[in-house]
Amino acid sequence: MHLTDEESAMLAGEAGPARQWAIEHQMRVGRYFGAADFVGVSQAHVMADTESLGLAGVEWLERLSALPESERRVRIPTITDPRGTDFAAAARLKQQDWMLALERRAIAAFEALGVLMTDTCINYQTIMPPVLGEHLAYGDTGVVIYANSVLGARTNFEGGPSALAAGLTGRTPRYGFHLPKTRRATLLLRVEHTPRELHDWGALGGIVGRIAGDYWQVPALLGIDRIPTSDELKHFGSALASFGSVALFHMVGVTPEAEHAVDPSHAVTATIAEPDLRAFQASYRNCIDTVDVVVFSSPQLSLLELRDLAAMLDGRRATIPLLVVTSPQVKPDADRFGITSRIEAAGGLVLSGMCFYQSYAREMAEANGWQTLVTSSAKLVNILGGYGYRPALLSMQECVDAACSGRIA
């Protein structure tokens, strides 16, 4: 890889061991993908829940955090994905003390590195939405696909160590979706039914993800007949990224690069109609009768999703645990507008700064006796099978009904 004088100095250790590790790590990754050089990035977003980090990852962070301040501080705005707990609610979730202790150690280490503990996977709705053409080092697949596709920014999936490396060096290897040629559509799909509800958008994302099935595929969708909302694209993108490991999509008439990145003369690979969405949802729903827990999460809920949920819960009462997860940026507004109190008056628990599957989901299942779970998140149903749950994908209204009856209607 071609290195500038500054990059060569980092590699030689002249900027300290943290930046030396970071650029060595980035060069190993860059060489694997044939990157010719680095590209400067303006933001980094680090996925680093302690279930993923483990004790070894936390100790590694602590070694970095013990370096002199000038050597350890990140050079660009660097923020975090959800944590593994909401400390205020950990006891109700039956999370154990060792989990909280590990989280506190990780937070202290990140803060010593100058990382802003935003604890959110919807930073594109709340913190600093990227702009067209902006190069980034984002983690969390849902964050990446939204930034690339809806906003036209440029980022690969950056795992926690690589996103932190980008924070330390201010750059990332120039490969993948930093290159214009990689951003062109590789398969064309026709949608005959524009989804109406969020779990339908998630189902569409899951179907497209299964068709694409590969990070290097860029699906383009024809036939969406209206401009979706940010929350709809959030659910579509996060499911597409989860089921397909896809980092970029185009939606003709909707997303900013579709006009130039999609060749409409390409043959259509598949057509997706409403029965396909229903079959996708039914494939999960068939497994469940009684329900142990209802979860709204993954991605964290926006203020408008919380408002809609509160309206559905007014005058009703949950009979089983009802968990509602949002970001630390949204939660204060939900409190201020009385949304949190309405949800909690119906028996729900509003959690902040965590994400269900990143919060020791297996241990929570064992401690609480949870096996069957319903959610409006297609991403969550895709993940939780491996954690021992039997999840079903329902609409928000159906999830509320299940929370109140303990059953799927």
Place this chain on the structure above:
Amino acid sequence: MIAFRAVAAMGERVRGRALVAKDGFSARYDLDRVKGVFSRPEHRLAGQSYVDRILVLDAAKGGVATAWMLHEMTTRGVMPAALVLNRVNPIMVQGAAFAAFTMISGFAVDITALVPNGALVEVDPSDPPCLRILATP
């Protein structure tokens, strides 16, 4: 001995028994990392131990957590010996780089169709990188 050249690789040269499936790989989605088994019920290797096996799979899947998890698995010793994939995503490469883990990817053929399950194989990341079948079961 049969050898298959790959586009890219990293880590040390390793030998071991192959565990093969035409399926994806994600540490978060697919594994019970405490027990060292594939845990997602839909995975073709569900219930099987991955510990010390050379995993021969189709593509990297899932989210970004694998980048940390390979490192965490490595420090506990509950890990595969190496990963052999038709196609990788950046997360798998970043995770392997961070954990000093052996991985090879990018074959001219579908490698999951050509390596017998249980075969003794060698992953050689030197230039040019290749996968060798040393003995079949």
